[in-house]
Amino acid sequence: MDRDTDTNVLGMDPQEVQEWVESFNQVVREEGQESAITLLDRLRGHAQSLGIALPFTANTPYLNTISFEKQAIFPGDQEIERRIKSLVRWNALAMVVRANRIDHSIGGHISTYASAATLFEVGFNHFFRGRTEEFEGDTVYFQGHASPGVYSRAFLEGRLSPKQLENFRRELREGGGLSSYPHPWLMPDFWEFPTVSMGLSPLMAIYQARFNRYLEDRGLKPATDAKVWAFLGDGETDEPESLGAITLASRENLDNLIFVVNCNLQRLDGPVRGNGKIVQELEAAFRGAGWNCIKVLWGSDWDPLFERDIDGLLAKRLGEMVDGEMQKITVESGAFVRQQVFGGDPRLLKMVEDLPDEALRTLRQGGHDPRKVYAAYKAAFEHKGSPTVILARTIKGYGLGESGEGRNITHQQKKLNEEELREFRSRFGIPISDEQLAETPFYLPPEDSREIQYIRARRQALGGYSPARKVRSQPIVADHDALFREFRSGSDGREVSTTMAFVGMLRQMLRDPEIGKLVVPIVPDEARTFGMESLFRQVGIYSSRGQLYEPVDVHTLLYYKEAKDGQILEEGITEAGSMASFIAAGSAYATHGINTIPFFIYYSMFGLQRISDFIWAAADMRCRGFMLGGTAGRTTLAGEGLQHQDGNSHILALPIPTMRAYDPAFAYEIAVIIQDGIRRMYKDGESIFYYITVMNEPYAMPAMPAGIENGILKGMYKFRASENGKSKLRAQLFGSGAILREALTAQEILAEKYGVSADVWSVTSYKSLYTDGIDTERWNLLHAGEKPRVPYVTECLADSDGVLVAASDYLKALPNLISRWTPRRLASLGTDGFGRSESRAALRDFFEVDARFIALATLYELFREGKIESAVVQKAVQDLEINLEKPNPLFS
Numbered sequence: 073m074d075r076d077t078d079t080n081v082l083g084m085d086p087q088e089v090q091e092w093v094e095s096f097n098q099v100v101r102e103e104g105q106e107s108a109i110t111l112l113d114r115l116r117g118h119a120q121s122l123g124i125a126l127p128f129t130a131n132t133p134y135l136n137t138i139s140f141e142k143q144a145i146f147p148g149d150q151e152i153e154r155r156i157k158s159l160v161r162w163n164a165l166a167m168v169v170r171a172n173r174i175d176h177s178i179g180g181h182i183s184t185y186a187s188a189a190t191l192f193e194v195g196f197n198h199f200f201r202g203r204t205e206e207f208e209g210d211t212v213y214f215q216g217h218a219s220p221g222v223y224s225r226a227f228l229e230g231r232l233s234p235k236q237l238e239n240f241r242r243e244l245r246e247g248g249g250l251s252s253y254p255h256p257w258l259m260p261d262f263w264e265f266p267t268v269s270m271g272l273s274p275l276m277a278i279y280q281a282r283f284n285r286y287l288e289d290r291g292l293k294p295a296t297d298a299k300v301w302a303f304l305g306d307g308e309t310d311e312p313e314s315l316g317a318i319t320l321a322s323r324e325n326l327d328n329l330i331f332v333v334n335c336n337l338q339r340l341d342g343p344v345r346g347n348g349k350i351v352q353e354l355e356a357a358f359r360g361a362g363w364n365c366i367k368v369l370w371g372s373d374w375d376p377l378f379e380r381d382i383d384g385l386l387a388k389r390l391g392e393m394v395d396g397e398m399q400k401i402t403v404e405s406g407a408f409v410r411q412q413v414f415g416g417d418p419r420l421l422k423m424v425e426d427l428p429d430e431a432l433r434t435l436r437q438g439g440h441d442p443r444k445v446y447a448a449y450k451a452a453f454e455h456k457g458s459p460t461v462i463l464a465r466t467i468k469g470y471g472l473g474e475s476g477e478g479r480n481i482t483h484q485q486k487k488l489n490e491e492e493l494r495e496f497r498s499r500f501g502i503p504i505s506d507e508q509l510a511e512t513p514f515y516l517p518p519e520d521s522r523e524i525q526y527i528r529a530r531r532q533a534l535g536g537y538s539p540a541r542k543v544r545s546q547p548i549v550a551d552h553d554a555l556f557r558e559f560r561s562g563s564d565g566r567e568v569s570t571t572m573a574f575v576g577m578l579r580q581m582l583r584d585p586e587i588g589k590l591v592v593p594i595v596p597d598e599a600r601t602f603g604m605e606s607l608f609r610q611v612g613i614y615s616s617r618g619q620l621y622e623p624v625d626v627h628t629l630l631y632y633k634e635a636k637d638g639q640i641l642e643e644g645i646t647e648a649g650s651m652a653s654f655i656a657a658g659s660a661y662a663t664h665g666i667n668t669i670p671f672f673i674y675y676s677m678f679g680l681q682r683i684s685d686f687i688w689a690a691a692d693m694r695c696r697g698f699m700l701g702g703t704a705g706r707t708t709l710a711g712e713g714l715q716h717q718d719g720n721s722h723i724l725a726l727p728i729p730t731m732r733a734y735d736p737a738f739a740y741e742i743a744v745i746i747q748d749g750i751r752r753m754y755k756d757g758e759s760i761f762y763y764i765t766v767m768n769e770p771y772a773m774p775a776m777p778a779g780i781e782n783g784i785l786k787g788m789y790k791f792r793a794s795e796n797g798k799s800k801l802r803a804q805l806f807g808s809g810a811i812l813r814e815a816l817t818a819q820e821i822l823a824e825k826y827g828v829s830a831d832v833w834s835v836t837s838y839k840s841l842y843t844d845g846i847d848t849e850r851w852n853l854l855h856a857g858e859k860p861r862v863p864y865v866t867e868c869l870a871d872s873d874g875v876l877v878a879a880s881d882y883l884k885a886l887p888n889l890i891s892r893w894t895p896r897r898l899a900s901l902g903t904d905g906f907g908r909s910e911s912r913a914a915l916r917d918f919f920e921v922d923a924r925f926i927a928l929a930t931l932y933e934l935f936r937e938g939k940i941e942s943a944v945v946q947k948a949v950q951d952l953e954i955n956l957e958k959p960n961p962l963f964s
């Protein structure tokens with residue numbers, strides 16, 4: 073088919089243009105496509121040498137990428153699949169409508185699935201393979217707001233009961249309900265991936281596909297043709313995370329990855345690009361990034377029109393129409409379509425003169441045509457060398473008629489009146505009578521119906537149901553005591569940081585015969601910051617291409633070694649990407665049945681503060697593993713200043729239910745926490761993960777005192793009791809992380825100068841103490857009359873005397889969390905406010921958390937208790953050289 077451009081525009085003799093086109097046709101015919109490409113390439117180069125700047129475009133015309141001639145034959149029974157799809161549509165609609173009839177505040181979405189139905193159904197019937205013993209299966213990220221459709225299909229498959237459908241968004245009702253969106257935490261046998269915080273799933277899918285390759289390249293799983301599918305909305309692509317890692321996918325040649333963007337041209341409030349063309353915009357972005365891009369814009373009934381479009385006028389017209397206009401023609405009459413699309417040129421009008429208005433009105437979008445969608449999926453499945461994005465045009469609210477289809481309000485639509493239900497029912501041929509409509513019953517065909525038999529046969533052929541989540545990993549066996557032993561015995565006076573100690577443990581774990589292979593070290597371009605460069609050589613940096621160059625430092629011991637079976641994921645400067653790798657590795661126990669143990673270490677300020685939504689998703693996914701907040705502490709990371717000094721993350725760790733957060737001071741504390749963590753997560757199978765802050769301040773690591781493991785894990789233990797038991801002035805000092813040493817110095821100052829005998833506690837986890845406190849309180853609330861339980865922190869302090877003073881490198885709110893369970897008032901010192909570029913000593917003075925301030929706070933508390941005179945405190949201010957005029961760090 074010839075399609076030269078509009079010759080008038082070129083200002084050339086049409087005859088001459090035609091001759092050029094003819095010559096080109098001849099090359100294609102006689103020499104083949106490759107030669108035609110070479111010829112065009114030569115011409116482009118030649119034009120450049122003549123100084124002609126060709127305009128750049130990464131776009132192709134606004135047409136289906138796969139022409140009718142190249143379209144794969146649809147192998148299914150189209151009629152029966154249409155019936156099944158209609159039933160899924162009906163039950164999905166009924167689910168939302170019924171839930172909102174009972175309680176209109178329950179919400180839910182009808183229109184997203186209505187647009188995505190064909191995109192999902194072709195996948196369910198022909199592509200998404202289940203996970204079996206023999207085959208790992210495909211990994212599918214379903215567009216979150218389309219969940220009613222996924223539930224509805226599972227209902228036809230017999231996997232969900234009518235009761236569960238009835239309780240959509242009513243999870244707390246008897247018998248259980250269905251969660252609004254995909255949440256593995258809430259439906260651990262069903263959903264695998266949370267996708268509803270938009271933008272997370274595309275990025276997670278990319279790193280999942282890459283992690284699958286990593287597992288293969290490292291010999292942890294066999295290479296297969298399993299795919300990762302991610303279904304996203306066109307509006308969703310505005311989220312920076314959605315497109316933020318697409319170059320990684322092409323760089324890594326992830327042909328196991330397929331994105332399907334549901335281009336209904338609408339987001340929540342209105343069109344995605346009313347004045348532009350979202351499909352073209354995405355095509356340019358993805359093609360520019362090196363993706364294979366397949367546009368599925370027009371349904372089969374357009375094919376004859378394109379056949380007639382010899383001079384490319386229709387293609388040109390469709391290319392000109394902005395999305396607002398495109399949306400408009402989906403809601404208007406056939407006469408309007410005729411006028412709007414074809415009316416501008418008599419030649420176009422002629423093309424459709426034999427088509428009645430009704431035929432024009434119902435011309436379908438490509439994303440609603442199973443034949444087109446199938447052909448695109450098949451091409452994507454078979455494509456080699458790069459990831460594929462399918463841009464499928466659909467209509468939001470498809471099938472909802474005048475009330476919702478293509479309308480701007482459709483996203484929020486949750487109810488249909490009887491008339492609208494009747495129309496929907498009739499349009500999709502649902503066997504429900506007019507009388508039953510008011511009730512809006514679910515419809516399940518009998519087991520021996522053709523529909524159910526077809527569904528069963530297809531899913532059986534594809535290896536089982538999808539989505540389905542199943543934990544298939546075997547527990548780890550050994551207790552790994554030996555790996556951590558050396559870290560319990562102290563550093564013999566050698567000054568090391570907790571980061572160095574952790575890296576030492578990591579090195580040991582990497583050598584272990586059982587867990588060594590399973591450890592996945594993840595760093596966002598900060599390995600040297602954390603002293604991990606020795607691992608480059610030990611286990612190598614993962615690169616799917618090996619190392620194609622000789623590194624500049626090849627002659628050094630710790631050279632930059634990239635290898636195809638390298639173990640470290642050196643992710644570059646992307647905490648979000650690194651977290652996505654953590655998520656893939658931390659959920660591999662379910663996705664792949666492999667107990668990979670991620671250790672993700674990063675600048676602590678760029679974790680919970682920057683990528684908390686991913687961390688929330690990790691918790692939802694029941695991820696396991698260790699996150700290490702490196703260079704932690706507002707006053708411990710000297711010099712770096714306001715943006716880097718982290719006094720926040722332990723507060724930000726509080727809301728994440730499955731995250732256990734620790735602020736350890738010593739190597740042995742870390743050893744106990746990690747060893748126990750591996751046991752809990754990988755031996756006992758608990759779905760928790762760890763956040764451990766590690767610092768870069770070097771000091772001698774003490775040997776572990778006896779009998780304190782439990783205290784370390786539960787959140788506090790007495791590290792050093794006062795040596796002067798006789799004093800009447802007593803105090804209990806709580807220190808955490810690097811500030812524990814300030815508390816120890818304060819203990820000495822208080823003993824020597826003020827006769828105060830203080831015990832020092834290491835508080836390893838305020839979060840654990842807090843969780844234990846609120847859990848205990850709740851139990852007591854529900855068990856009045858029984859012997860009340862005692863929170864761990866209360867129990868620890870039961871026999872202690874004296875005032876209580878806590879100091880940490882985080883907000884004062886952190887110690888305050890536990891103050892209601894301490895037997896007496898708790899004074900807190902912390903680092904509220906913006907950091908500064910300064911030395912540790914200056915920072916600890918500025919934030920008032922050094923030994924002097926701990927001593928001062930202790931004396932003040934003793935004064936409050938009436939144990940000493942105010943003059944003693946005032947004298948201490950002078951002795952300790954405390955500047956009373958200094959500004960409050962919180963406000964300065």
Ligand SMILES: Cc1ncc(C[n+]2csc(CCOP(=O)(O)OP(=O)(O)O)c2C)c(N)n1
Pocket residue numbers: 183184187217268269270271304305306307308309334336338339340468483
């Ligand atoms: C991060 C985030 N921001 C906002 C929302 C609220 N929200 C839900 S759906 C939606 C519009 C979705 O549009 P699109 O991605 O095009 O999906 P469609 O329903 O059109 O298929 C918005 C803004 C969300 N779920 N996540």
Ligand SMILES: [Mg+2]
Pocket residue numbers: 305306307334335336337338339344468
């Ligand atoms: Mg949309």
